[in-house]
Amino acid sequence: TQSTTSETVQNETNRSSPPRLKPFRIFRFADRWDIVMMIVGLLAAIASSVFFPLVLRIYQSIIDSFVAIDRNQTGFETTGNVGLGCRNKTSYLDANLSPYDNIMSAIKWYAVYGSCCFALLWIAFNCWIISAERQVRKIRYALIKNIMRQDIGWFDRRLSSDLSAGLLVDDLDNIREGIGYQVADCTALLARVIACLGYSIWTGWKLTLVFLSVSPLIIITFNITFAVMKKFTILEGTAYTKANAIVDEVLSAIRTVTAFGGQKHERTRYQQSLTDAKNAGLKKGLLLGISQAFVSIALYGAIALIFWYGPYLARVECWNYDAGVVMIIFTTCLFATNNISLFIPYLLAFIEAAVSGAKVFAVIDQKSSIDYTNRMGHQPEVVRGDIELRNVTFNYPSRKEKQPAIKF
Template identity: 30%
Template sequence: MRRKSYELNSNNNAVYTINGSSSKSEIVKPPDELDTGRETINQDDLEAKPEKKENTQVVGFFTLFRFADCLDITLMLIGCFVAMLHGAAYPALIYVYGDSIDIFISTGIFEKFLKSDVVSGFLGTVNLTVESVLKQPPILKSHCEYLSNLTDGNYTCDVIQPQLTNQLLDQMSTYTYYYIIIGCAVIVLGYLQITVWMTSAERQAHRIRLEFFRNVMRQEIGWFDTNDTGEVNSRLADDINKIHDGLGDKIGSSIQWISAFLAGCIVGFINGWKLTLVILSISPLLILASALMSKLAGSMTNKELKAYAKAGSIAEEVLSSIRTVIMFGGQKLEAERYTTNLSDAKKYGIRKSITNGLCMGFLSFIIMATYSLGFWYGAKLTVDEPDNYTAGKMLMVFYAVFVGSFSLGNASPGLQAMSTARSAAYTVYKLIDKVPSINIYSETGVKPDTLTGHIEFKNVQFTYPARPDVKVGATQIILYLCKLLLYIIFVLKCINYLKVNLYKLWLVFKSII
């Protein structure tokens, strides 16, 4: 008969023997990841306990995308390209807008030319009126030479040549098509940008959840003794959601806003580098104001939500145990506790409103100051350099650089979401890569085809990973059972003794009565 026995030697190694051959297996040491211990705290200690410091370790930028396959990489590359085109759409719209302004200004010049005393008098001599020429500018073309000779060359049709050939409506029709094309392109690009990024993020998050859960399930039982299952569940839910946000459309939005900034600067430097440099000098304040407003608003909103969540948890706790609360008369105490936490939420809400108001005021001030500086210097350039800076070109450069600078501040929430995702991915990926001490999926080792016999345990002891100083073995278990049995016998004897004596006292009392 084959016999198998286990025992501990002097080095605390478990030695087992099968048919006379022995082998050694080291006692598994408890892992140290997520070691939370087994500490018992009450509600007051929980409320007074300081919050845990957030994890400052992050994974690399490309490591964040380690679960992306070829299709995901292709989708993300398409998303980057589409986001850059989407961001460049608004500066392109401003470019068309600047040329449109110049055409409208030339129309005003044409009307002013016709209403001058000399030209209006000349129109009367050739049986024309200002209104008729404005409706049909080409009718003046045949009289231009006569007008120039009559005024000794002081008034010519050179400045109004586009209007005389009816180019105004043709050019505006062309620009109208440009506007329609840009609008349709933005619809398609925006749809593709969100779709490809969200599709890629969903696919990667799905793989991360599967790998995380699969690796947690193959950990040895000692790992669960030293790690809080609630924290593992939080990793599975909250942290992977943060990774999903960092992999999703927020990256595309950041690329879009950065592309808008670069495209705006390119348009500005091509059409007017002097005005572009002046606007860029104040752009750091625009970026700071926009990013500060987004950061403070998000921070105060999170604090407000946490305060409301804390008050809500108290209400849920009380309502779920309402019978116990009423039995001990704790209604007033619980109401005061709920009011205190609700007051914190009110305080954060007021602070958020004040912060948003101050940030909005500061941002509006910077915007108005930018308008003031840009239009003053732009007007100066149109006077000093009329050949290089027209009114339409000045507006084009100003709005392209201004909107580009403002767009760069809007890119900060997406970059912040990516940073949060890298921080959350550090712990999640670390748990995914953790190799268990006892791997149930391992194919290595000796695997007997058949094994029959009796198993005998001798002097086997072990310790729980959460309590390494307390040894547990068969002897200790028997001692605990014996002590428990003695306690039970003692309690039963006490109860029997009280019953007998109480009965005797009752008989004595009854005989006296």
């Protein structure tokens, strides 16, 4: 029956899984211009991160200006002793300007830095999007060309939906997402995190290290979250793929199903597949909620620690720490830690692109035993239409244990 055939094809497909894709092999169809655009996009994405420490420095000067305005309004003597005998100060302020004038002079730089960052990210995103579209188009041409070269036995071992909707649509879309703008976005995000942490350590390494001492716990919980998402996303995808295969199988043979009264049986099979997907989704949501709870505990614990230790350093080491320094270190560390979670969708996209690329490239590299484009061998000059069959038997690769006993 068709159900047995479909299950046999599915089992053979699972057993013959493609090899793992080596790093950067997914860019095998990139030509010289694609490589140039990818390099330019990477450089632009990295360059955009340079403006974040500059923005943070402006933010620090504005905080110090607000502190100076409050001191002037309350009549606080800035040269007096503070806390444990330290002299507090404000950093990065022009002594010739009032605090209000310092704020107004710093505001214009936000627009300048924002415009430069926008231009660089526009270049980075466009370069990677154009390069990805060019590569996927070449992959699509090579894929359909090699599919048409395969013999009938190769098609008998595969479902038509795996080729039309799987390879030519879903897998190519995954490759496009994995080698497109997300590479530039992930690179810019990583560069921003590194730049912010570097600026934070340069500004006040003691307070930064105190905050980062809790970061391994946050990163571990993020890794657990990523592992849970990866595992149960695969389980959900497998269950939905099985359910879609059942629907495709039933609708393509609806006359046979109706003739034998198999509607109830097929409905039960489809409901069971959806039940598996639902159970995987419930487990995924529960474990994600637990892992996110641990992330919040570690994150807010780090925030409490920095607001306890920061004011202490502002009293004891006021020549290195003031209100602006404490707030900047808190902002940069919190930004860097929170943005670690943003890497998870990018990693998932890259993993899906690698898996899809391995399947697509395995089909592209598949050598056919009967290749109509191969001009090697004997080719008769004249072909006559008289065909004689001698000792011809049928062979179905997808049903090796049930071969027909017909012989011509």
